Amino acid sequence: xxxxxxxxxxxxxxxxxxxxxxxxxxxxxxxxxxxxxxxxxxxxxxxxxxxxxxxxxxxxxxxxxxxxxxxxxxxxxxxxxxxxxxxxxxxxxxxxxxxxxxxxxxxxxxxxxxxxxxxxxxxxxxxxx
Numbered sequence: 631x632x633x634x635x636x637x638x639x640x641x642x643x644x645x646x647x648x649x650x651x652x653x654x655x656x657x658x659x660x661x662x663x664x665x666x667x668x669x670x671x672x673x674x675x676x677x678x679x680x681x682x683x684x685x686x687x688x689x690x691x692x693x694x695x696x697x698x699x700x701x702x703x704x705x706x707x708x709x710x711x712x713x714x715x716x717x718x719x720x721x722x723x724x725x726x727x728x729x730x731x732x733x734x735x736x737x738x739x740x741x742x743x744x745x746x747x748x749x750x751x752x753x754x755x756x757x758x759x
Contacts, residue, residue: 650686650759653677657735657753662700663746665739670705673732674754681730683758685723690735692717693750700749703736710736720755729758 655674662669676683690704690713703710706727713719727733735752 650757651680651683652755652757653680654753654755655733656751660735660737660749660752661746662737662739662749665741665743667738669737671735671737671752673734674756675732676729676756676758680756680758683729685727685729685756685758687720687757688723688727688733689720689755689757690718690753691755692735692752694747698747699740700747701738701740704754705734705736706731729756 653676657671657674660669660671688704690702692702694700694717699715701715702713704713705711709724709726711721711724733754733756735749735754737749739747
């Protein structure tokens with residue numbers, strides 16, 4: 631019986647007992663009006679329950695009118711990863727990225743674009759542990 635109690639206590643206090651989690655940020659639309667200029671989403675901040683956790687994977691999604699394209703990056707601080715022109719996707723987070731620092735999407739109209747475009751319903755999904 632002592633052995634079983636020890637195992638239960640180990641599992642209760644072990645970091646392995648902590649389940650991974652995720653959070654999602656629905657961001658405001660971003661209007662891009664000038665080609666070549668960078669536009670940023672509002673920061674996506676984690677819930678208090680994610681404090682002290684490490685980011686494992688990040689997913690993104692946004693909408694554009696048919697036939698339009700933009701260049702997109704996902705940023706934390708000064709480090710930005712290019713997402714190309716994919717409107718959705720997922721990737722493993724860089725080791726330096728922390729839950730404690732907000733994420734932002736950065737957009738740019740490609741050179742030569744003359745019409746403004748609104749990036750609709752941007753969303754980030756962050757998996758952490």
